[in-house]
Amino acid sequence: AQKVTQAQTEISVVEKEDVTLDCVYETRDTTYYLFWYKQPPSGELVFLIRRNSFDEQNEISGRYSWNFQKSTSSFNFTITASQVVDSAVYFCALSEANFNKFYFGSGTKLNVKP
Amino acid sequence: EAQVTQNPRYLITVTGKKLTVTCSQNMNHEYMSWYRQDPGLGLRQIYYSMNVEVTDKGDVPEGYKVSRKEKRNFPLILESPSPNQTSLYFCASRDSLLMNTEAFFGQGTRLTVV
Numbered sequence: 001a002q003k004v005t006q007a008q009t010e011i012s013v014v015e016k017e018d019v020t021l022d023c024v025y026e027t028r029d030t031t032y033y034l035f036w037y038k039q040p041p042s043g044e045l046v047f048l049i050r051r052n053s054f055d056e057q058n059e060i061s062g063r064y065s066w067n068f069q070k071s072t073s074s075f076n077f078t079i080t081a082s083q084v085v086d087s088a089v090y091f092c093a094l095s096e097a098n099f100n101k102f103y104f105g106s107g108t109k110l111n112v113k114p
Numbered sequence: 115e116a117q118v119t120q121n122p123r124y125l126i127t128v129t130g131k132k133l134t135v136t137c138s139q140n141m142n143h144e145y146m147s148w149y150r151q152d153p154g155l156g157l158r159q160i161y162y163s164m165n166v167e168v169t170d171k172g173d174v175p176e177g178y179k180v181s182r183k184e185k186r187n188f189p190l191i192l193e194s195p196s197p198n199q200t201s202l203y204f205c206a207s208r209d210s211l212l213m214n215t216e217a218f219f220g221q222g223t224r225l226t227v228v
Binding site: 004006009035037043044045047050091093100101102104105106107 | 147149154155156157158159162164170172173202204206215216217218219221222224
C-alpha cells in the first residue's frame with residue numbers, strides 16, 4: 001500500500017487564486033515526520049517544511065500554510081494568492097521512526113497562469 | 115555552503131556500458147541515499163547508507179550498486195545500464211542524529227540509456 005498519496009496529479013489556477021494541495025499518509029508508527037518539497041522547472045528539490053507527529057499545530061509562512069490532521073492522516077498545503085513562481089511539482093513525504101526510508105508521494109504539478 | 119553535489123548533471127549512455135554517478139556531501143551527515151524519479155511515481159528509494167561501510171536496499175535496488183567507503187561520498191554504480199534505468203536520479207543526505215531533520219538533495223542527474 002502506498003505510504004503517501006497525493007491524489008491530485010495536476011492543478012491549474014489563475015494567479016491570485018488560493019490553492020490547496022492534498023496529502024494523505026499511512027503509517028503504524030506513533031512517531032513519524034512529514035515533509036513538503038517543491039520541485040521547480042529547473043529540477044532541484046527545495047525543502048519547504050517538516051512536521052513531527054507530536055506537533056499538530058498548523059503553520060503559516062508567508063503565503064504558505066500547512067494543515068496537519070492526525071485524525072484524517074492528512075498534511076495539506078495551501079498557497080494563498082498564488083503567483084506564477086509557485087508553478088512547480090510539489091511532493092509530500094513521510095519518514096517513519098526507523099529513519100531508514102523516506103516515502104514520497106507521486107507529486108502534484110501546480111500550474112499558475114498569469 | 116552546505117550542499118550535496120552530484121555529477122554529472124546530464125548523461126546519455128548506451129546499454130551495457132558501466133557508469134558511475136558520484137555524490138558528495140559536506141555536512142558530515144551519516145545518512146545518505148539515492149532515489150530515482152519517474153513520472154507519476156514520485157521519488158523511489160534505490161539504496162541508503164546509515165554510515166561508512168553500511169548500506170542497504172531501498173525499494174528499487176535491482177540493477178544498481180553503491181559503496182560507502184568515506185562518509186562524504188556515496189556513488190551510484192550501474193554495472194550494465196538498460197533503457198528502463200532512464201530516469202532522474204537524486205542523492206540525498208540527512209543528519210541521522212536529529213530525527214526530525216529534512217533530507218538535503220543534490221541537483222539531480224538526468225540519465226538517458228539508449
